[in-house]
Amino acid sequence: MGSYIAQSDIENIFGTDNVAKWSQLDNDLATADTSRIALAITYAGETVEDKFRNSRYAIPFTGTISQKIKEWCAKIAGIWLYSNRGMRDTNAEGNKFQDMKENVEKEMDLYVAGVRRLDAEKHDGSAPTSPFVVG
Numbered sequence: 001m002g003s004y005i006a007q008s009d010i011e012n013i014f015g016t017d018n019v020a021k022w023s024q025l026d027n028d029l030a031t032a033d034t035s036r037i038a039l040a041i042t043y044a045g046e047t048v049e050d051k052f053r054n055s056r057y058a059i060p061f062t063g064t065i066s067q068k069i070k071e072w073c074a075k076i077a078g079i080w081l082y083s084n085r086g087m088r089d090t091n092a093e094g095n096k097f098q099d100m101k102e103n104v105e106k107e108m109d110l111y112v113a114g115v116r117r118l119d120a121e122k123h124d125g126s127a128p129t130s131p132f133v134v135g
Contacts, residue, residue, distance in 0.1 A: 022081035044076035
């Protein structure tokens with residue numbers, strides 16, 4: 001699994017202060033917990049790879065990473081940091097990032113289905129893109 005984004009990619013979407021706050025489990029600390037941010041980045045990359053496993057695209061993604069893949073990973077990582085801190089919105093709309101999460105998933109589905117195309121290396125069929133058992 002490759003890291004497709006950096007902390008700054010998440011901050012560009014959600015803001016530096018939010019990412020720092022969401023990364024901390026201790027409300028008294030104002031600095032970012034880079035270990036939790038790294039975990040969120042890994043989670044996001046694995047989530048996107050899992051979505052595209054067994055598709056027309058080679059996993060892991062290599063070469064110049066599409067801006068679309070970076071955007072998905074940054075949004076997934078930010079939402080992971082927000083929701084795994086235990087924060088709950090009390091407004092009538094519920095989790096304010098639920099719509100963003102659903103939109104990312106729907107958009108990835110369009111690419112997996114071939115409705116849209118990524119600028120990414122295609123899977124050539126010579127090797128599996130997911131685990132397999134030889135019996």
